[in-house]
Amino acid sequence: MLHFRNFSIVLVLMVVATIQLAVVRSADACTNILVTKSASADGSVIITYACDGRFHPRLRRSAAEDHEVGSDLEIKDWSGKVRGVIPQVPHTYAVVGLMNEHQLAISETTTTGREELENPDGLIHYWTLMQLALQRAKTAREAIAVMTSLVAEFGYRSTAESFSIADPDEVWLMEMVGTGPGGAGAVWVARRIPEGYISAYANGPRIRSFPLDDPDNCLYSDNVISFATERGYYEPSSGQPFSFADAYDAPTVQSRRYTASRVWSIFRRVAPSAKLDPDYHRGVADAEPYPLWIKPEKKLSVADVMALMRDHYEGTAYDMTKGVDAGPYGSPNRWRPMSWEVDGAKYSWERPISTQQTGFSFVSQSRSWLPDPIGGVYWYGLDDTFTSCYVPLYAGISRVPH
8 A cells, every 4th residue: 555655646746747847739629619698598608618639738827917017028939938028018817727817718729721821920829819818808809909909019920710709798709810921910800699699610710701890799800801802812803792711711521521510510409400401511512601600499508518518429420439430339539640541542530529639628607797706617627528527616716726
């Protein structure tokens, strides 16, 4: 028993050391759900994040701080190398994971987009952008203003991203892409999810056409259409309405299968009577894309949303617990690589919402009827969402529990 205890202590110390050395790397794939107040069972605004990738996650809490007027903030890359500086603000808010003390929560998914639009000279990476918004904004609209003004001034370094941005009253979906090497700022559009509806996205852009004259519900960069026109991504004389997704990341048969299948599975579970056709996510020509949002047939509890994150297409023709590839025990897990080639033919596994390749996930609640310190709940889980036990962390905690 003594030997086992000593071994356990050594093992724990090794694990702690490993976690301390680890940082959140760029995720390979992510799935996100956005739930408005009127669509949730208790009036919470809820967003989720499954951060899938090969890394050791590190859950952090940063305290609120006051800063000297005129001071600077160093912007570092993944390895800790300083890439540049930006002006620091007088006060930054406390942040637990990806929720701050004002119940503002942010998540993301990488959509990649047109790779020629990545700007290696831009200063701010998407992960840094999320952290800065949480430290500097109280509401979703403020977060959008912080994020877009920062990339406009200092440059956007990542490929295309979609962001979920939630506060106790609203939830927004913002999509952003760079302007290429040496380019200035970024191109972006943000839409507020209508009350009573939910949205979802998974490594593919979801905003297509959007209103140009509704600032209460839709915000966008001045160059969102003109830049696409200049680069030949959109032809105004075509008579077709401008589509952000089609201009900056036109879907392919393979990308639709990889990304839209997850959106379809979320929507078919919350609104089964809609009978959404699987043709679009199977890559069938001329199939209709799925709507940006859908009205759930019953209001969703936090447990309902967690269950949506534990999906392997069970009960459908794509059920990953069935078939020879599930093995004798009906395992939904599929190992890397996700796609491969044999004798000139290309193959790929289905890409589920729940995967053993998840680093961490969260389900956040922002509750307008409670004080911020207890109104915000950050339900945090490690590894596969199917087996993870979500731990509730209040927005107002002073440290991450041991």
